[in-house]
Amino acid sequence: MKGGLPLAILVASLLAAGSSGPEAAVAPPRPNIVVLETDDQTLAEMQVLPNVRRLIGDAGVTFDNNFDSFSLCCPSRASFLTGQYSHNNGVRGNAPPDGGYAKLDHTNTVAVWLQSAGYYTVHLGKYLNGYGLRNPLEIPPGWSEWHGAVDPTTYRYYDYTLNENGVLTTYCATPEPSCYQTDVYRDKANEIIRRRAPDGPFFLWVAFLANHSGGPREPGDPAGFATPDPAPRHANRFAGTPLPEPPNFNEADVSDKPTLIRRMPPITPRERANIQENWQQRRETLLAVDEAVTSIVETLRQTGELDNTLVIFTSDNGFFHGEHRIRTGKVRLYEESIRVPLLMRWTGNTSLPRGVHRSQLAMNVDDAETILAAAGDTARPGRVEDGVSLLRLWRDRGLELGRDLLVDNMPGVTHFDAIRSRNFLYAEHRNGDRELYDLRKDPYELQSQHATPAYERIRDALAARLHNLVTCAGAACRARPPLVVTAARRGRCGPVRASVAGSGITSVTFLVGGRRAATDTRRPFGATLHFARSATVRMRVATAFDQLVTVDRPIRGCR
Template sequence: MSIAAVVLLGISVLVAVNRPRPQERPNIVVVMTDDQTVEQMQALPAVADLAREGAVSGTNLAAYPLCCPSRATYLTGQYPHNHGVQGNHEPVGGYYRLDGSRTLPVWLRDAGYHTAHIGKYLNEYGTRQPTEVPPGWTEWYGAVDPSTYRYFDYRLNENGRTVHYGNRPEEYQSDVYTRKAVDFVHRRGTSEQPFFLSLAYLAPHSGFPSRGRCADSAHPAPRHAGDFRDAVLPRPPSFDEPDVSDKPQSVAGLPRLGPEAVERITRDYQCRRESLLAVDEGVRELVGALRETGELDRTLIVFTSDNGFFQGEHRVPKSKFKPYESSVRVPLVLRGPGVPPGTRIEGLTANVDLAPTLLDAAGAEPGHVVDGRSLLPVLAGRERLDHRAVLLENGPDDGRRNPQYDAVRTDRYVYVEYATGERELYDLRLDPHQLRSAHADPAHAPVRDALAGALAALRDCSGASCRVDAAVP
């Protein structure tokens, strides 16, 4: 081949990699962690870089702070009382409870997107048919239950074929997911067809194997084991709360945390942070692949988690479910087209907004009425989220330990009604750590009544009736 031919070939490759697409629709990448708190963002410097280059929500909420209902909300843009997934397991929840034909990947593929999912999906996925590929996914690399919760020795359904991964260091689950995501971007990055990539890490959720320092906790990659061994456990005023007499019996009956419990919580906190280091490396590699293919500035990247997690707040040693800030608040970072750099989204956002936002960016239509709202007009300064009311729910599957509740969260208050008849009300401006419920305080009666009215309207809302402001005195 002549020198001129080599030069022309090199130029043609560069043009192929960097040419603009004929359409203006962006690629979409959603990275989701599992059980991650907002505080643990400190372990994710690559995600912090995304936030500086894009937008971060000041207060982002999981409408139902539990894995499967939250992920179903992400996929549908609906509150759990509308999409029907009310728990992690049958008969009220799990993968088979959701109508997969009416979800985000279906709508995006119908709009011309190449879609791919890598990692955890919905609880109980694969328990009936391990090789099933859910509707809407062009490419599928889904973790098969129950091995979803194994950082080593797990199975993936790879486009209809079950593949086992073992115990070698390179088979660490997060790293495998990252390699598949980077490979996907390199394969699809030069295509004129936009893509949607859903990348769902298990970290920092607890998993197996149940041995060693991080037994019954998240397992870091071997190269990161011990990196946060000296990390100090946060102890906000709500940690091991001295007086929980104002709380419902499910909390008021919890014992104080003794030294052994605090030691376990501390170790869990450290192991969870260590497990996030591989996720952060994955985000950095993924961004690098997008940059190498010329797709970074044409890609809307979203980073979030399905729910938060307790680390000793209100005497809860570990878990989620409950309507407290530790559980319902989750990170949300956006970077890409339509996202002004260095933006902080004021007001409340929620996971019910994810699907509407992504559909808006893609110019796609949902197959049913969505309850959330697109955040793109907010980012563009055309809309505000002042005084927004967000519904919080907990389903009927958890019995006496976590009684069913409905709650309304505004920019200042959270008001909770339990199926047991118990109530809670917190003024988060005056009591951000939720130490003293004001539900029985006569001075807060007007606020309580206004919030009860807003909750009554939201409890069975659908579509536009879910997108309301709360008029609170």
């Protein structure tokens, strides 16, 4: 055979190569990961971030039911770094003895895990509360490059200090528009991306202060309210815009609420004006973030990195603007405080659909596992993770995990533990107060049903599950209703018989290849399915106690 290898040698060469040939799968390169996080941003404030919605959500996914497990800066960020609830990572507040920077084991975070897997890791902006108080030159383990805001200057939009790889640099000691904090973070992020783009995967966490309150105070700031500081170009952009007053604003009847809420007097006209000003400034402060995200995405595009970058946009916790008479702040268990935005894009991963919304429950304890799943098998956690990878839910809108979410706050007299299921919120306060909201009928949480006889069974079921969650770890935090599931073909080419058994089941929907084939609402829950090809049978199981879970079984084709 002239001009070629003998056939046997050619075949052996192809087999040895393994990945050769047109049908062989080519492993995609590991993506860059860029996390863009705001501070104290509510879900409603996404309204003033059109570019974030367009460039990230419309190009990827928006998780419509995303929550933070502990609505406070430091515990929320600790959960992001560890993939654990606060009772497992140990950060139970913003300051010692229960929380703060020093409370977290920094040798065991997502940054350490990614760096060990070959990622170049960069932090830019706010870290954990109290960072820099002990040693402003300290750099936590796991970070290849560090631009950490040093407390207490973290909370200044001007005259703030960054520890930049061991060198302290103060920006804008005299306030100037050119060194507004959000804009400086934007420019630094762009420089980092341009510099690192040619050199392999990087993980960049940009933690904006916006729209958290911060100095300097300005004329016209409301007395008794800590407000943010919008960029000068955005000042008064929303002046005259009416303050939204949802049904729970300045709630008229709080007799069903816990003691702390019942003690709050109605909001006065003067207080309402202060809330209005704070609401306005907070939204104006986010406009610079929207511009920064636009610039960062464009830099990724210009450097050729955009498609192969997982971009995540989120906030650490929500905020109140007069709902339930709460003038300002967070920490409470209501939706305004615990529901936060979560948008992602990764256009280079063709298994992930674009421009979709997902309604499944998601939480900040899922962020680390999602990042690790994107980074690949070489990036593994050094902790027992409480969360799950959200890439699965992004791919599969019908997938339901059957889990509940835990929401709590700091130890002490105001402590509560709460469980958030698909349609209910149930809470137990340390002083004995209870709350239960049916969010389908009462999305503004106006009337607690904890003492209503008709809700007794669901209350007791949620309470039992809550008591398991407060000490859960790992898989126990993701517990789903116990089910006995069977699905098998009869004979060589007979029908498929599928069945589900378990406590409290109200209905089972059977799907074949993603299409509904049957629904059963009576015991025993089963269906006889007729199809000849190989397919996956999915059983979508709903319970009387607000749990929804899917179970998949692969079925062989006819022989």
